[in-house]
Amino acid sequence: NPASLVQVMMHLGEMATATQSLPDETLQLLGDELKYKVEVVSPEDEDRELLESFSIEFGEDSGSEQDLRPRPPVVTVMGHVDHGKTKLLDSIRNSNVVSGEAGGITQHIGAYQVGTVVDEEDRKITFIDTPGHEAFTAMRARGAQATDIAVLVVAADDGVKPQTAEAIDHAKAAEVPIVVALNKIDVEGADPQRVRAQLTEYGVVAEALGGDVQVVEISALRGENLDGLLEAVVLTSDAALDLRANPDMDAQGLAIEAYLDRGRGSMATVLVQRGLLRVGDSIVCGDAYGRVRAMLDEHGKNVQEAEPSRPVQVLGLTNVPSAGDSFLVVKDDRVARQIAQQREARERFAQQAKSSRRVTLDNWQRTLEEGERNELLLLIKGDMSGSVEALEESLQKIDAGGDEVGIRVIGRGVGAITQNDINLAASADAIIVGFNVRPEGKNSQLADRMGVDIRYYSVIYQAIDEVEAAVKGLLKPIY
Ligand code: GDP
Numbered sequence: 001n002p003a004s005l006v007q008v009m010m011h012l013g014e015m016a017t018a019t020q021s022l023p024d025e026t027l028q029l030l031g032d033e034l035k036y037k038v039e040v041v042s043p044e045d046e047d048r049e050l051l052e053s054f055s056i057e058f059g060e061d062s063g064s065e066q067d068l069r070p071r072p073p074v075v076t077v078m079g080h081v082d083h084g085k086t087k088l089l090d091s092i093r094n095s096n097v098v099s100g101e102a103g104g105i106t107q108h109i110g111a112y113q114v115g116t117v118v119d120e121e122d123r124k125i126t127f128i129d130t131p132g133h134e135a136f137t138a139m140r141a142r143g144a145q146a147t148d149i150a151v152l153v154v155a156a157d158d159g160v161k162p163q164t165a166e167a168i169d170h171a172k173a174a175e176v177p178i179v180v181a182l183n184k185i186d187v188e189g190a191d192p193q194r195v196r197a198q199l200t201e202y203g204v205v206a207e208a209l210g211g212d213v214q215v216v217e218i219s220a221l222r223g224e225n226l227d228g229l230l231e232a233v234v235l236t237s238d239a240a241l242d243l244r245a246n247p248d249m250d251a252q253g254l255a256i257e258a259y260l261d262r263g264r265g266s267m268a269t270v271l272v273q274r275g276l277l278r279v280g281d282s283i284v285c286g287d288a289y290g291r292v293r294a295m296l297d298e299h300g301k302n303v304q305e306a307e308p309s310r311p312v313q314v315l316g317l318t319n320v321p322s323a324g325d326s327f328l329v330v331k332d333d334r335v336a337r338q339i340a341q342q343r344e345a346r347e348r349f350a351q352q353a354k355s356s357r358r359v360t361l362d363n364w365q366r367t368l369e370e371g372e373r374n375e376l377l378l379l380i381k382g383d384m385s386g387s388v389e390a391l392e393e394s395l396q397k398i399d400a401g402g403d404e405v406g407i408r409v410i411g412r413g414v415g416a417i418t419q420n421d422i423n424l425a426a427s428a429d430a431i432i433v434g435f436n437v438r439p440e441g442k443n444s445q446l447a448d449r450m451g452v453d454i455r456y457y458s459v460i461y462q463a464i465d466e467v468e469a470a471v472k473g474l475l476k477p478i479y
Pocket of ligand 1: 185186
């Protein structure tokens with residue numbers, strides 16, 4: 001049990017608590033001491049093994065050099081808030097009215113492809129239709145990389161701002177080349193020279209200043225010089241990247257976004273990274289699977305096949321995959337179902353293991369008895385600073401029932417419960433106390449998934465009563 005493992009650790013000279021994550025070497029050491037063979041397997045390794053058991057290799061173009069064909073670059077638009085990312089994506093979408101496509105790109109499916117002419121050659125570019133580096137980093141955190149090039153939008157009247165710098169860091173960490181869109185060139189006070197100079201301080205050096213970064217002055221609002229920007233993307237892709245994929249294999253790629261449509265069921269936008277995706281293919285995407293019943297493009301039109309770098313909305317999956325899930329075509333429905341079910345079982349097991357370890361108000365007594373913790377950690381969020389302070393003060397006054405047992409507030413704040421709060425609570429193993437506030441957006445699902453206990457109150461004494469009952473072992477667990 002955890003308590004005795006902690007003792008063995010202590011004997012080995014390692015101080016640890018029962019809920020702490022341990023480095024691989026320490027786990028090996030623990031195994032040696034207890035005469036167990038410890039094998040550390042990453043989720044990625046596990047998935048690779050699963051696919052290998054079906055003779056599938058994910059992430060590799062099959063065949064030889066000759067089978068590879070050029071594919072369009074995939075672009076993510078990043079930059080500081082209000083610098084024009086959304087406007088730019090809209091303007092490019094609207095300016096690209098291909099003849100015969102009345103209304104241009106009308107559907108938001110999470111990504112779109114546009115055409116441009118560079119050196120008299122027809123070229124294509126795929127844009128991820130969600131601006132900002134959050135989606136980009138969330139995907140990377142899952143080991144998936146959809147983006148080939150980052151378009152960094154910088155307002156010429158405002159210059160480099162905190163999120164500009166962050167976006168540069170993320171692009172560099174991912175080794176993704178940057179193209180700078182110096183936006184709002186129409187605004188009085190726009191000073192592109194100053195911004196160019198400023199960017200060099202962040203290691204983004206324009207060609208005009210002796211570097212290799214294309215910096216293009218545009219006005220997203222007026223639709224000015226968008227062609228110049230598209231050309232810069234193509235040229236950067238040609239100069240810095242060798243984007244090729246085998247279009248003749250079973251398709252593989254990533255889910256970009258997905259939702260449940262009342263009438264049509266699961267609608268998942270996938271980006272094909274290699275191979276050719278066809279209607280009728282059996283696919284598995286994360287723990288969703290099914291046969292591709294139909295595919296829609298960004299014009300809302302039915303398409304029969306999708307080649308590398310092409311985003312399409314897929315109909316026919318059993319459930320809704322998550323952004324960043326990989327997808328692949330398999331031999332038949334049976335294989336798809338088996339892979340999906342094994343993934344689902346593994347995920348469920350991992351979640352259980354994760355959340356059963358976490359401290360909640362309901363399991364606090366057990367945590368205490370097992371010697372895992374003797375301090376209940378709280379993170380307080382409220383709608384007003386006055387109520388947060390009052391609540392903190394009262395909670396800290398609770399007599400936790402002995403000298404060794406205590407309550408500690410590790411953080412407090414005004415406003416909705418954010419992703420940051422949940423991450424902090426998860427890493428510290430704290431409970432979140434929400435006073436007249438709720439989690440914003442999808443954060444309540446996030447908290448569920450991470451096993452973070454959030455308690456909601458609108459009356460201070462109720463909060464105090466419940467926390468007091470928990471620390472004194474009087475709280476009745478709710479199942
Ligand atoms: P985001 O937060 O980066 O997505 O920024 P938005 O695209 O929402 O743009 C913020 C504001 O700047 C909006 O009011 C846009 O209309 C405006 N804007 C965007 N591009 C331009 C531009 O090129 N010129 C001018 N004058 N305004 C712009």
